[in-house]
Amino acid sequence: MKPDIKICGLKTPEAVDRALERGATHIGFIFFEKSPRYIEPDLAGKLADRARGKAMIVAVVVNPDNDDLDEIMTLVKPDMLQLHGDESPERVLTIKTLYNVLVMKAMPVRDRDDLRRVESYIGIVDRFLFDAKPPVGSDLPGGNGLSFDWSVLGWLDGRVDYMLSGGLNKDNVGFALASTKATGVDISSGVESAPGVKDLTKIDAFFDAFADATMPAHASGS
Numbered sequence: 001m002k003p004d005i006k007i008c009g010l011k012t013p014e015a016v017d018r019a020l021e022r023g024a025t026h027i028g029f030i031f032f033e034k035s036p037r038y039i040e041p042d043l044a045g046k047l048a049d050r051a052r053g054k055a056m057i058v059a060v061v062v063n064p065d066n067d068d069l070d071e072i073m074t075l076v077k078p079d080m081l082q083l084h085g086d087e088s089p090e091r092v093l094t095i096k097t098l099y100n101v102l103v104m105k106a107m108p109v110r111d112r113d114d115l116r117r118v119e120s121y122i123g124i125v126d127r128f129l130f131d132a133k134p135p136v137g138s139d140l141p142g143g144n145g146l147s148f149d150w151s152v153l154g155w156l157d158g159r160v161d162y163m164l165s166g167g168l169n170k171d172n173v174g175f176a177l178a179s180t181k182a183t184g185v186d187i188s189s190g191v192e193s194a195p196g197v198k199d200l201t202k203i204d205a206f207f208d209a210f211a212d213a214t215m216p217a218h219a220s221g222s
């Protein structure tokens, strides 16, 4: 099956529309105020309406309290929450029970040891997102445009369903897909001209590279 593509950190109708036209399966909105990709929930709700039924709407949150989630669930009505903080398995379970929503848990990875935490979320989360661990001192838990050593994911041995994230771009998405068992890829900085500014030409180039990478061998002419 073709891997999913999530374009994250969208803030404008133009970028949402281009991502949808090019076949994004997931679009992400960032509700973390320190991020250059932060979007107010009421504006995100309007953009989400353009995408509803065409792609999964993902609300990216970091250690949200119930008031934060009440607002986002009401105004944005996401299909999925991406929990990008230190949410415990118990907190994830509570959120799923309270809001009846799919949850993708982001796991920061630098080396194999970072994957040990995965076990305690299996059976609770709907999907994992393996993202690069932020550099020391970074304000952002995600969206840092950094990759990690994807070979460590081999340790998971196909046991969990995950999207791959962190520093993806048109030049490395083919290798990322070929060298992991990711069922989806997630990109933000790699399709931006500046932090928080999505670039339509870069979105196109990413989808072109993704299409090349996922084209069946017999159709590629090689």
Ligand SMILES: O=C(O)c1ccccc1NCC(=O)[C@H](O)[C@H](O)COP(=O)(O)O
Residues within 6 Å of the ligand: 008, 009, 028, 030, 032, 035, 036, 037, 060, 061, 062, 084, 131, 140, 141, 142, 143, 144, 145, 146, 165, 166, 167, 168, 186, 187, 188, 189, 190
């Ligand atoms: O992108 C952000 O600014 C952000 C802030 C706070 C929490 C999560 C954030 N991004 C989450 C994502 O899903 C990004 O797409 C992911 O980290 C990959 O980003 P990049 O390395 O820039 O492609």
